[in-house]
Amino acid sequence: MRTVEEHRAAVAALLPPLGEEEVPLAEAHGRVLARDVAAAVALPGFDNSAMDGYAARWTEVSRTPVTLPVADDIPAGRTDVVPLAPGTVQRIMTGAPLPPGADVVVPVELTDGGTDVVEIRDAPPAGSHLRAAGEDIAEGTVALEAGSPLGATQLGLAAAVGVTVLPVRRRPQVLVLSTGSELVAPGQPLLPGQIYESNSRLLVAAVEEAGGVARRLHFVPDDVEQFLTTVRAEVASADLLITSGGVSAGAYEVVKDAFRELGTVEFVKVPMQPGGPQGAGTVDGVPVVTLPGNPVSAFVSFEVFVRPALRRAMGHASPDRLHVPARLTGPLRSPAGRRQFLRGRFDGGQVSQVGGPGSHLVAHLARANCLVVVPQDVTELSAGAEVDVVLIEGALQ
Numbered sequence: 034m035r036t037v038e039e040h041r042a043a044v045a046a047l048l049p050p051l052g053e054e055e056v057p058l059a060e061a062h063g064r065v066l067a068r069d070v071a072a073a074v075a076l077p078g079f080d081n082s083a084m085d086g087y088a089a090r091w092t093e094v095s096r097t098p099v100t101l102p103v104a105d106d107i108p109a110g111r112t113d114v115v116p117l118a119p120g121t122v123q124r125i126m127t128g129a130p131l132p133p134g135a136d137v138v139v140p141v142e143l144t145d146g147g148t149d150v151v152e153i154r155d156a157p158p159a160g161s162h163l164r165a166a167g168e169d170i171a172e173g174t175v176a177l178e179a180g181s182p183l184g185a186t187q188l189g190l191a192a193a194v195g196v197t198v199l200p201v202r203r204r205p206q207v208l209v210l211s212t213g214s215e216l217v218a219p220g221q222p223l224l225p226g227q228i229y230e231s232n233s234r235l236l237v238a239a240v241e242e243a244g245g246v247a248r249r250l251h252f253v254p255d256d257v258e259q260f261l262t263t264v265r266a267e268v269a270s271a272d273l274l275i276t277s278g279g280v281s282a283g284a285y286e287v288v289k290d291a292f293r294e295l296g297t298v299e300f301v302k303v304p305m306q307p308g309g310p311q312g313a314g315t316v317d318g319v320p321v322v323t324l325p326g327n328p329v330s331a332f333v334s335f336e337v338f339v340r341p342a343l344r345r346a347m348g349h350a351s352p353d354r355l356h357v358p359a360r361l362t363g364p365l366r367s368p369a370g371r372r373q374f375l376r377g378r379f380d381g382g383q384v385s386q387v388g389g390p391g392s393h394l395v396a397h398l399a400r401a402n403c404l405v406v407v408p409q410d411v412t413e414l415s416a417g418a419e420v421d422v423v424l425i426e427g428a429l430q
């Protein structure tokens with residue numbers, strides 16, 4: 034027996050940090066920053082206007098109405114702005130550089146909109162509608178920290194501070210191999226006793242959502258020679274091999290049997306459900322994680338053991354999923370001695386169980402947006418009890 038935390042640590046230890054590479058912004062989406070990145074320019078880069086209106090000296094416009102000559106016109110992008118002469122205003126657009134001497138922008142709505150002279154009917158408070166140079170970020174300071182996932186807002190910031198390439202960690206190359214003589218490719222006819230192979234689709238997508246590059250190997254039947262031939266032919270190209278199935282206590286446990294002769298994979302029982310039977314080790318120096326075949330078990334095992342390890346290797350500052358406390362909408366029971374990861378729907382404060390605990394319930398899994406964690410020593414919870422909920426939606430989370 035190995036605790037959940039011990040097996041998490043064992044899997045994480047197999048995956049060292051991945052190497053760095055520089056990529057253009059266009060290829061950086063979904064990657065993780067390997068080093069701090071400094072702002073090449075301040076933001077804002079210069080004092081500018083937050084409104085379309087008139088740049089003015091507040092003392093000259095504070096008593097309204099007042100009429101003043103419009104000495105200049107400053108559209109956004111103008112690069113030769115002159116200081117504001119006393120007793121004048123300059124028409125200015127949003128984002129245009131503020132003329133030296135101005136300390137307020139009067140929005141056009143508070144004026145008659147004049148272009149030679151303007152009547153100001155109402156003045157906003159001193160200092161209104163100005164955006165100060167550097168108030169968002171100073172030049173040369175850290176704009177993006179190592180370990181940040183690069184989503185829309187981070188890439189927007191990188192471009193705004195003038196960065197064109199970003200140092201990121203390499204994506205892990207992950208092979209996914211399903212096993213089972215009952216498996217048939219979707220689209221083919223099923224004979225009695227056969228099922229469609231689905232774990233590889235689930236796991237490939239889960240790897241991609243975690244930020245990795247997945248390659249799906251064609252599933253193999255419960256035949257040690259076929260399994261070993263596939264593994265030997267493919268494993269060298271990968272940072273990680275994930276298998277599904279063939280690890281429990283039956284008579285035809287292909288993964289367990291095959292890795293007796295090859296590599297250092299250790300098979301253990303972990304006190305959790307789903308996901309009791311687990312294995313991890315290396316083959317030809319390449320990390321291997323063997324997930325149980327029940328589809329919900331494969332998914333939960335990936336979430337608990339593989340996803341955080343992959344994300345840590347990619348350099349994520351926060352490799353784990355977000356988890357939050359939530360109140361149960363109904364009572365639930367849980368077997369003693371095993372941490373349960375039940376499927377649930379979280380709606381912002383409350384969580385409802387989706388389906389039962391069975392690890393074959395894929396339709397229920399697909400409706401869930403969270404895993405409800407019931408600690409190992411808890412066997413019963415009543416409606417309204419607080420539970421820990423792991424949020425499983427969203428690629429960058």
Ligand SMILES: Nc1nc2c(c(=O)[nH]1)N[C@H]1C(S)=C(S)[C@@H](COP(=O)(O)OP(=O)(O)OC[C@H]3O[C@@H](n4cnc5c(N)ncnc54)[C@H](O)[C@@H]3O)O[C@H]1N2
Pocket residue numbers: 211212213215216228229230231232233277278279280281282283286307308309310324325326327328330392
């Ligand atoms: N006597 C015992 N039996 C079982 C034990 C045990 O401790 N003692 N553990 C149970 C638990 S828990 C799990 S989980 C499963 C794990 O079994 P395997 O990893 O050996 O997986 P399989 O037997 O190959 O398959 C289990 C189940 O999942 C279906 N499956 C498998 N692969 C796929 C796939 N790629 N796509 C869709 N469905 C798949 C398979 O048909 C089986 O129904 O063992 C329990 N038994």
Ligand code: MOO
Pocket residue numbers: 305306307308309310325327330392
């Ligand atoms: O622990 Mo198995 O992984 O229940 O379904």
